[in-house]
Amino acid sequence: MKRVLSLLVDDNPGVLSRISGLFSRRCYNVDSITAGVTADPRFTRITIVTSGDELILSQIEKQVRKLEDVVEIKVLAPEESVFRELIMVKIRANAAQRSEVSAIADIFRAKVVDAGKESLIIELTGNQSKLGAFLNLLDGYEILELARTGITGLSRGSDNVTIIE
Template identity: 60%
Template sequence: MQTKVFQVLADNTSGVLSRIAGLFSRRGYNIDSITAGVTADPRYSRVTIVTSGSADVLEQIEKQLSKLVDVKTVMELAPDDSVYRELALVKVKVTPEERQSIIAITDIFRGKIVDVAPECLIIEITGGIEKIDKFLELLNGHEILELARTGMAALSRGIENVTYLP
């Protein structure tokens, strides 16, 4: 089992995300995370998919994605040549005594407290998947009421870019 990050550039039409997601469920591929949004060229959407499987399966995933009529390019974003980021919102139950220590942990991870209520906090944190996992680990012992993770967004490093035209 390996994990790969694919960047899919697809026509920004209705139903494109369901076609991509449907391909994964239909053929029994795993989706660890999937994010989608419009690119700098509004005709295209960028879909970032984190997936895992054997080498053969990952090769098929790349080919099957490329085969979709709406898909323009499929690129693997290798860890060494790419920047991976994810955003998480964490709602933690706190007592007045605990509040300071949680704020301290959040500062270390360069997170932000975005909402404060008498009995809880909402923390916003961005970073690679491991960083967020690590942060959640450090919150161990505190009660996490709710957690929302966006899934991974990623770009390749350097000047190289995917061309939108024609």
């Protein structure tokens, strides 16, 4: 089973290290982890995708909740949340292949963000199934490099928003 945790943490030095250290010490699996500033500069939002059985996932949530810098933790249910991921793909593409690759990018509303003599870099944001479908269509092309940000997400609506004074 996979679970997406959205953590609101104090923006203190080492907080991400302490959270990842907890996962490492307890041998918990991290599928992806993203962190970034929030609208309030005192806090950072960290999104962790982790996997395990129900007991392990419950233990992860309890252990993370105990950490000093963690202000709030939410389990983001897929049906009540919006998830996105960014990928950048560098593809070998000669002059003849550029239009084919660009056409595939257009179908997915991806952007060509850089072009070299023999390659293109394409940027795409979406859910994991969209990114997977895009990569499947690129199967016939040589992928030189691939970078993924990992999943980030927020719960839908305004009912579950934490306001900290």
